[in-house]
Amino acid sequence: MQWETVTIVGVGLIGGSIGLALNERRLAQNIIGVGRRPEALRQARLMGAATETQTELEPALARADLIVVCTPVETVADVVRLALEKSPSHALITDVGSVKAKIVLEVNRAHAELQAKNAASPASKAMPEFIGSHPMAGSEKTGVEFAKKDLFANRPAIITPTAENSAEKIEQLTTFWEKLGARVVNMSPEFHDAAVADVSHLPHLIAAVLAAATPTESLPLASSGWADTTRIAAGDVELWRQILQANRAPTLQALARFEKVLSEFRKALEQDSSQPLAELLAAGKRRRDSLAS
Numbered sequence: 001m002q003w004e005t006v007t008i009v010g011v012g013l014i015g016g017s018i019g020l021a022l023n024e025r026r027l028a029q030n031i032i033g034v035g036r037r038p039e040a041l042r043q044a045r046l047m048g049a050a051t052e053t054q055t056e057l058e059p060a061l062a063r064a065d066l067i068v069v070c071t072p073v074e075t076v077a078d079v080v081r082l083a084l085e086k087s088p089s090h091a092l093i094t095d096v097g098s099v100k101a102k103i104v105l106e107v108n109r110a111h112a113e114l115q116a117k118n119a120a121s122p123a124s125k126a127m128p129e130f131i132g133s134h135p136m137a138g139s140e141k142t143g144v145e146f147a148k149k150d151l152f153a154n155r156p157a158i159i160t161p162t163a164e165n166s167a168e169k170i171e172q173l174t175t176f177w178e179k180l181g182a183r184v185v186n187m188s189p190e191f192h193d194a195a196v197a198d199v200s201h202l203p204h205l206i207a208a209v210l211a212a213a214t215p216t217e218s219l220p221l222a223s224s225g226w227a228d229t230t231r232i233a234a235g236d237v238e239l240w241r242q243i244l245q246a247n248r249a250p251t252l253q254a255l256a257r258f259e260k261v262l263s264e265f266r267k268a269l270e271q272d273s274s275q276p277l278a279e280l281l282a283a284g285k286r287r288r289d290s291l292a293s
Contacts, residue, residue, distance in 0.1 A: 016147030
């Protein structure tokens with residue numbers, strides 16, 4: 001048994017999949033799912049994504065050895081701040097947010113404020129550590145009913161430690177994701193945000209644009225090509241609004257690169273130029289084929 005008690009804050013698709021994987025692999029004795037909707041928490045218990053559930057956060061934090069925050073990105077830092085105050089000092093805190101630099105900055109600021117507050121208190125205690133995570137796995141679906149025990153198998157799980165983190169906690173978090181079947185990649189929060197803008201945030205934006213730009217009268221003819229290309233546009237709107245705004249600058253840079261290549265396609269079509277068009281299509285095919293290999 002790797003962990004005695006793991007608290008998962010937000011038992012949706014990702015949080016539920018973490019719970020299922022922990023349960024399947026017997027990596028935690030207690031899995032506490034925290035959420036606001038009693039029906040979703042009941043579903044999590046029935047599925048085995050949690051051994052118990054809570055609608056109150058603080059009691060679940062007080063018992064935890066590991067806290068995984070699976071809330072929307074705008075609320076992650078607030079939950080982590082509370083966890084820094086209310087969790088045991090030996091606990092490890094992580095999240096699964098699709099944006100890292102903003103969250104890490106806000107958490108570091110909260111940590112410094114709490115340290116200053118504790119320094120003035122005779123009852124001050126050591127605080128737990130936070131290390132950001134982002135498993136590159138998911139779906140356009142939301143909700144614990146779509147959780148899968150093997151969601152993280154052979155998928156990258158990015159962790160973003162900083163100079164403030166101990167080697168012990170970095171190793172613990174690495175082991176956690178590896179035990180769930182993921183391939184751990186270690187990088188800075190800033191590099192993470194730039195790379196994920198390219199391979200996740202921009203694709204979602206483009207899928208949404210394509211879906212929104214398709215005339216209604218053409219939709220009856222849409223088949224697998226349109227469906228495959230626009231699948232992720234069906235994702236939760238508020239979740240993706242938060243992600244795109246939180247990672248605004250890197251996404252704009254990725255969008256500028258996309259617009260440059262798109263303008264080359266437009267020019268080739270306007271000039272009815274076969275060779276440039278073929279070269280652009282071939283470049284895209286090579287990049288896509290390289291991933292499959």
